[in-house]
Amino acid sequence: MAVEFSPEALEKFTDIVARYPRKEAAMLPVLYLAQGEFGHLGPEAIDYVAKLMGQPPARVHGVVSFYTMFNMKPIGRHHIQICRTLPCALGGAEKITAVIRQRLGVEPGETTPDGRFTLSEVECLASCGTAPMMQINDDYYENLTEEKVAEILHSLK
Amino acid sequence: MLCWTLKGKMEKVLLRNIGVPDSHRLAAYTSRGGYAPWRAVVESMRPEQLIEEVKASGLRGRGGAGFPTGMKWSFVPKDNPKPKYLVCNADESEPGTFKDRLLIEQDPHAIIEGTLMAAYAIQSHTAFIYVRGELAFGATRLERAVEEAYEAGYIGKKIFGSDYDLDMIVHRGAGAYICGEETALLSSLEGGRGWPKVKPPFPATHGLFGCPTVVNNVETLAALPWIIEHGAAAYAAMGTEKSKGTKLFSVSGHIARPGVYELEMGYPFKKFLEEDCGGVPDGKKLKGVIPGGGSMPVLRPEEIENVNLDYESVQAAGSLLGSGGVIVMDETTCMVRAAWNIARFYAHESCGQCSPCREGCHWMEKLFHRVEHGEGDKSDLDLILNISGNIMGNTICPFGDAAAMPAAAFIKKYRDEFEAHVKDRKCTVRG
Numbered sequence: 001m002a003v004e005f006s007p008e009a010l011e012k013f014t015d016i017v018a019r020y021p022r023k024e025a026a027m028l029p030v031l032y033l034a035q036g037e038f039g040h041l042g043p044e045a046i047d048y049v050a051k052l053m054g055q056p057p058a059r060v061h062g063v064v065s066f067y068t069m070f071n072m073k074p075i076g077r078h079h080i081q082i083c084r085t086l087p088c089a090l091g092g093a094e095k096i097t098a099v100i101r102q103r104l105g106v107e108p109g110e111t112t113p114d115g116r117f118t119l120s121e122v123e124c125l126a127s128c129g130t131a132p133m134m135q136i137n138d139d140y141y142e143n144l145t146e147e148k149v150a151e152i153l154h155s156l157k
Numbered sequence: 158m159l160c161w162t163l164k165g166k167m168e169k170v171l172l173r174n175i176g177v178p179d180s181h182r183l184a185a186y187t188s189r190g191g192y193a194p195w196r197a198v199v200e201s202m203r204p205e206q207l208i209e210e211v212k213a214s215g216l217r218g219r220g221g222a223g224f225p226t227g228m229k230w231s232f233v234p235k236d237n238p239k240p241k242y243l244v245c246n247a248d249e250s251e252p253g254t255f256k257d258r259l260l261i262e263q264d265p266h267a268i269i270e271g272t273l274m275a276a277y278a279i280q281s282h283t284a285f286i287y288v289r290g291e292l293a294f295g296a297t298r299l300e301r302a303v304e305e306a307y308e309a310g311y312i313g314k315k316i317f318g319s320d321y322d323l324d325m326i327v328h329r330g331a332g333a334y335i336c337g338e339e340t341a342l343l344s345s346l347e348g349g350r351g352w353p354k355v356k357p358p359f360p361a362t363h364g365l366f367g368c369p370t371v372v373n374n375v376e377t378l379a380a381l382p383w384i385i386e387h388g389a390a391a392y393a394a395m396g397t398e399k400s401k402g403t404k405l406f407s408v409s410g411h412i413a414r415p416g417v418y419e420l421e422m423g424y425p426f427k428k429f430l431e432e433d434c435g436g437v438p439d440g441k442k443l444k445g446v447i448p449g450g451g452s453m454p455v456l457r458p459e460e461i462e463n464v465n466l467d468y469e470s471v472q473a474a475g476s477l478l479g480s481g482g483v484i485v486m487d488e489t490t491c492m493v494r495a496a497w498n499i500a501r502f503y504a505h506e507s508c509g510q511c512s513p514c515r516e517g518c519h520w521m522e523k524l525f526h527r528v529e530h531g532e533g534d535k536s537d538l539d540l541i542l543n544i545s546g547n548i549m550g551n552t553i554c555p556f557g558d559a560a561a562m563p564a565a566a567f568i569k570k571y572r573d574e575f576e577a578h579v580k581d582r583k584c585t586v587r588g
Contacts (some may be wrong), residue, residue, distance in 0.1 A: 006384060019326055020326070021240065021283055021366070022347075022366060023350075023353075024347060024348035025328075025346060025347060025348050026348065027349070028328070028329065028330070028345070028348065029329065031330070031331070032329065032331070036468050040424060041460055046330070053348075060252055062349075062350055063348070063349060063350055066333060066350040066351065066508075067290070067330075067331035067332045067333050067351075068331075068332030068333065069290045069291070069331040069332035070331055070332075071204070075200030084498075084501075085252045085451070085498065085502055086253065086410075086447075086451060086498045086499055086502075087252065087409035087410050087484055087485055087497060089252050089407075089494075089495075089498050090410045090484070090486065090490065091409075091410075091413060102466055109263075123250075123252070123334065123502050123506060124250060124251070124252040124253070124254075124334075124502070126249050126250065126255040126257070126258045126289070126291075126292070127255055127258070128252070128253050128254070128255050128407060128409035128410075128482070128484070129255055129407060129408065129409050129415040129416045129417065130415070131409060131415075138293035138294065139293075139294075140294070156584075
């Protein structure tokens with residue numbers, strides 16, 4: 001598979017770079033754009049972004065691997081990210097994680113064989129007053145209970 | 158999201174628009190007087206006057222360090238020919254802290270108006286709002302609000318017919334706690350890993366791309382429109398001698414009414430927890446409370462007896478006000494597990510640049526883990542204290558201290574519980 005931006009994505013790339021005082025400052029938004037286009041940021045995607053940005057692939061790789069929101073491997077359609085930090089833990093996050101592991105049959109860091117769900121445990125998501133909570137793709141789900149989690153998982157195709 | 162305000166006569170500075178229908182939209186914001194202070198600044202104040210006004214208000218940075226805001230601005234050299242940058246730090250990630258998220262989602266225009274004022278004070282023509290990557294909903298609201306403000310002429314060329322131009326860019330982070338530290342944030346904004354830089358030189362002279370830069374927290378900036386509208390004296394009339402004005406507190410854990418509260422600085426801590434937040438639920442007793450986010454030392458119930466919520470009083474009690482992230486733990490909490498949880502956070506988030514932190518955080522996490530799981534040795538406790546002491550003060554940025562302080566505090570203040578775990582070879586609280 002040739003890793004290359006569509007003409008629409010290339011147009012977005014030009015717009016993003018034009019917004020910044022220096023091209024290198026556009027690195028994170030360009031990586032978001034690439035992740036949206038390619039699904040994840042594998043070696044070919046990293047080489048392609050490096051070429052577009054005029055930087056060594058090693059530097060781009062260093063950036064991609066530094067941040068948790070860039071996925072270097074393919075992930076499921078629904079990326080479940082359960083907060084495990086203290087306020088959520090005090091609110092029962094461990095039990096919620098156990099329920100999800102059991103229902104999906106995967107451990108944190110794994111994807112279901114049908115490619116539907118990837119499960120991750122993450123650190124504090126600034127939703128401590130409504131703990132326990134999880135983020136699925138861009139959306140927050142707060143004040144979780146075992147029943148609520150079952151309903152949410154059931155509703156995601 | 159839950160948000161509470163105290164009954165009584167306290168003036169609301171930061172939560173004044175929360176709860177208003179469509180509070181995130183420009184029409185709602187301007188109908189309540191929004192952007193009039195910004196107009197007043199551009200039309201009638203010189204940058205130096207604005208800096209003096211904010212100095213007189215006593216406003217201190219709300220990101221955790223509490224540095225006086227006006228003074229921070231005054232360090233930017235006026236005669237430097239390089240471009241100057243203003244960055245709003247909206248990378249809220251401190252465990253137990255969710256106040257900035259409330260403002261970002263519900264009152265983005267207050268943040269934008271404050272950012273405009275700070276940029277004007279240092280005569281910057283490019284401002285960034287660096288918003289935490291995970292806050293996708295908040296980032297969308299900020300982006301929309303910036304568009305609205307551009308369309309209304311509050312941002313852009315020749316603002317209010319003056320010679321002042323400013324561009325504002327909403328920039329999303331990508332998941333890294335360390336980017337809340339201001340020099341790490343600048344490294345990230347330069348397109349690299351979020352690696353902190355050695356200070357000095359400070360960002361005020363050598364910041365983004367080596368140019369003079371000021372980084373201010375969301376809550377700090379959101380207070381500015383009120384200060385300009387009501388005057389520095391009105392702000393300074395609230396709070397204590399050294400901690401002026403109001404501050405947001407995020408309350409979580411074992412508490413009847415969790416949420417974001419705005420308090421006048423110096424409010425009694427115990428009264429706040431018991432009366433305003435409803436106390437520990439289900440008739441249980443308080444075992445410990447972290448007053449300023451996960452980086453700060455835990456306090457035992459007897460230590461908060463006479464503490465007030467201001468920088469000086471919390472420090473005198475042996476902790477720090479930090480971000481105002483209050484995490485409450487009741488008597489059923491295993492303090493070894495709590496300490497392990499916090500240590501695991503820092504092991505995960507260390508940027509890996511300085512060896513005391515990169516190695517030490519993982520060692521502490523492993524040691525806490527084995528004590529909690531009944532595999533610890535008595536010497537492990539002193540080893541953790543030793544590692545903590547070797548991280549403290551020996552790293553480029555304050556992250557090292559933030560990992561070291563809570564680890565040591567948990568052991569020193571709940572030593573009996575740690576020793577019982579070692580002796581009985583199991584978790585003695587959870588069984």
